[in-house]
Amino acid sequence: MTATLETSAMTTAVRLTGVHKSFGAGRGAVSALEGVDLSVAPGEFVCLLGASGCGKTTLLNLVAGLDRPTAGDIALSTSRPAVMFQEAALMPWLTASRNVELALRFAGVRRTQRRERAGELLELVRLGGLGDKRPHELSGGMRQRVALARALASAVQGSQDGSPALLLMDEPFSALDAITRDVLQGELLRVWRSTNTAVLFVTHDVREAVRLGQRVVLLSSRPGRVVREWQVGDLEPSAEAAAIEEINTSLREVISSHAAA
Template sequence: MTDTATLTDQLGSASLAAEARGVGEARAAEQPAITISGVTKQYRGASAPVLENIDLSIAPGEFVCLLGASGCGKSTLLNLIAGLDAPTAGRIDVPRDGAAVMFQESALMPWLTARRNVELALRLRGVRRAERSAAASELLATVGLEDAAGRRPHELSGGMRQRVALARALAQNRSVLLMDEPFAALDAITRDLLHDELESVWRRTGRTIVFVTHNVREAARLGQRIVLLAPRPGRIAAEWRLPDVDERRADDPRIDEVAREITARLREAIRDGR
């Protein structure tokens, strides 16, 4: 059975709690951006499913973190949402235009500049050639890389390459953005900076974001809602809904409070899954 934890006491005042309830009630009336109904995934020849009976509804503009230990099916679920694989049972409904996906590796074309990498996504979307350069520059400015538009990937740091990959994903102009541990290979300082960038982009663009991570603190820093997957087979073990605030800084002590609670529940989920 899924446990639901409310972290209003840790994260804010009664006014924030009321705001969070208001947001939740408004979203309940909206058509979900993503609906996952009874989804199970089992690979041919496997003795047990990777995912079992997953039910999840994600509202438009919501930032949801899928959290769990390695092997719990987080990336498998993201691939199913992206349409890169099909469930064995159940149904997934996403917007008609699908979703943009950002992976752990930036996967930039090494012979193209940052601007040209973003322009490639625009070209595949059908944007006219005369408009692509300006649109790419605007997207790079969105992720704080307007001064690096003419540099190739080998001339960029790991964090800068991931920013270009984010701009390229935004260039697809889809309402849903799926992110599979995009900052896992980066150092802690760069990761914190990119958390700030991503939050800013999310608030400005209104994208629905599903963010996969095994980092508890990252989930507490970014997510409006955190969905914990337990392993063997992957299933939803708990959820946390966090009241929305203008921003959560990396050094905010409330993040540590939330992370401690989630860590304790994650340990239980791992132990129960053995």
């Protein structure tokens, strides 16, 4: 029942071994995760897929250190994984730049360096020149870009000792319209490739998982266990379509088994 910092050769950004998570006690206890083994390599993009209630967000919270496993081990190669949620959760009284700076401030970065780094990150997410705008002056997609810049600030700052940067994303585009979601998926891939940040991305959308991930991991219905994995990086269009169909079939089986239980 531990969460440790991995200091040996950096072969993983995070490794989960036999992770269990239960809520409550006695007969009323609910088992959310059961015996999860999962690792994400430095710079790898892994999508975590499963039906609603299968423990995807719970797993992310455990990796982020927002909760503790009931049993098992979580080994991190970074002391500061960053989290990006469904909602941008920006401070409404701060400008876009100051929202990004906030993550750097918490990390102890000096003011002049914070301003410079925030400007660089806003440029990276294509919001250069908009750093003085407050959240209500930005569209939903723009606010998520600011949230991405802030998460990157935290992830990259937490890896200044040479350890892999790790970004945890919990369905960050699910509340956006289809066109904006498609654009931001492309932007996320561009940013990921330019920063070499390890990403663990939670989604319930198979097409999104295959488009974004190098690897797709499917969890069973509650209690969540890893039931299948697919390597999906750089697929040809026909192979991508076949992967989507195969993963959809497996997901439907998982959902059907849960409904029949």
